[in-house]
Amino acid sequence: MTNKNVLDDLQQEDYQYGFQDQLDPLFTTGTGLNENVIREISKQKDEPDWMLEIRLTAYHQFLAMKMPTFGPNLSELNLEQINYFQRSTNAVARKWSDVPDQIKTTFEKIGVPQAEREYLAGASAQYESEAVYANLKQDLKQRGIIFMDTDSALREYPELVHEYFAQLVPSDNNIFAALNTAVWSGGTFIYVPKGVHADVPIQSFFRINAGNTGQFERTLIIVDEGGSVNYVEGCTAPTYSDDSLHAAVVEVFVKRDAFCRYTTIQNWSDNVYSLETKRASAAEKAVMEWVDGNLGSKVTMKYPSIYLTGAYAKGTMLSIAFANGQVDQDTGAQMIHQAPHTSSTIISKSICRAGGICDYRGKVAMNADSHGSSSHVECDTIIMDDQSTSDTIPYNQVEVGDVTLEHEAKVSKVSEEELYYLMSRGLSESEATKMIVMGFIEPFTQQLPMEYAVELNRLIDFQMEGSIG
């Protein structure tokens, strides 16, 4: 190894471990959690008493709960070491020169504009599109649609928040939901009035949210009767975060005849545990669709659910998981049929390579009231090499006779026949492999807004460089 290489390595190590915030945040509760921290969070936000009570109740539930006994290894996650609240400041979190090269390279490869790169990496506090965002917000407001962060919603529409908050995801649902309920901050609030259609996809702050993503986001979406909304959040570009835990809770209420599509793309940096609770309810003839892409993180545990509570309600989950390297993607979906003639579809596609783990964990329940309902589940996985693994773990629970439930699962390698065919037309092995993998996730990609689809393709293209099928 030459001296220059040694130097490069040292510098990289520096980048990896040498993070420091240049400025102190305005307010922080320090590491660790106790009742005073909770009270302080609520006081800093000037919240109504009922919210403090919800937080405190959840905190005591959290203390009594155990870590999950299934799924990925969480033993390295130290909940004592986490800073549970800091008042965000306009100061930048870090200098651009301190952002790891790996992240910078990825931004470049997938074509993120420079201004956005700095924002996403936390090296810029302002984002150029904010003026555009203000216009959009004005337009939505005129149509009665409320779209703001959840803290603001609690101040401006406390009754609405009170009516729905934690009604779908009870604070004791699981330990991370309890933790989120105790310390939540940020997240998105959307209310769509009766019969109103939010025609264009509402994108979360034009990705501003991605850079600002809190550790304990709380998102609440209510689509009133006959209304519709198409909400897109997240970011294909890697979201660099100093925080090791992200435990969001999302609740979506889709009322009678209403429609909601909730699209998320997440690509956390490889230090992050992403442990999320997402739940939706669909009333009579309502349609709820999750479109969910998980590309990064250290560990992801995420099983969005849809409670089909009204007759003829429909639920759909379309997801991809990409575990590249030391990544454990434990994802799936839950469809809970509680009314007659409800239907659900789960399509889960995953790719693992270079030692990645992709497990599908899902549940379909048909209770005694779900006569004439149907569910279709498809899990497809491509395992790129012998170091990577995948399991499909479905739970089915049927309490009534006249329903149909189909489950198909397929785990395969990249097909030799397909590779040979493409290579016989001049594509190299890695080009052919990429083409097959892109084709595999195409049913997902085609549902994304254009810029997300383009970035996703570039990202996977870049991440598979040098891969041998």
Add this chain to the structure above:
Amino acid sequence: MTLEIRNLHAVIKATDQEILSGIDLTIPNGEIHAIMGPNGTGKSTLAQTIMGYPAYQITAGTIRFDGQDVLQRSVDQRAKLGLFLGMQYPAEISGVNNADFLRAAMHATTPDNPISVLEFMQQLENNMNYLEMDDEIAERYLNVGFSGGEKKRNEILQMMMLQPKLAILDEIDSGLDIDALKVVAKGINHLRSEKFSSLLITHYERLLEYVVPDVVHIMVAGKIVKSGGPQLAQQLEQTGYHKFEVTREFS
């Protein structure tokens, strides 16, 4: 651009069974050759071996194209030399748009001379019209749900777009009705020139009525047992392969 195969022996990797037992074949530039022979005689194996299908292993012999050692090259490098194989059973690749694939393949085989989108679209449209293909075929997933005839036409379309120097067409006539056969033949004849050579593999003489070969070879049990002019195919149609099988036993 001559293809020269000398004393080629090949086995199935998995079973070690010998399929090719000493093939000698020369296809000079600009000529169309046909190989005929009974089922299971190694015709498709020969085609796949020239292209580099991984299930076969070469145990002896050489393949040279334009003086270059073909066997030392990977499948995609062989394509870049100008070899093309129209397959008997083309793979179906879900999620990959047929036109996008074609454009990527053209880019891969002629990286120094990238075709513009407009030019590509025009060429594609012209060739698809020539082969009487539905427009929607361009936008469908590669071979997915194609009928037998559509798959064969799509192979010929790829050949016309990629303009290889040597095209091996493996039973391109099987499963085609007479109208489709004429269209496929039209596509092959369209490329016929002093810069293009082809190896047609077929059971039946019918294709050779529409694409008249310069040379016909008869292959039996992994060897070429007789070569001759186009009349050899007609002769075969009357006598069958039996005579040649006997010949071989004594050879």
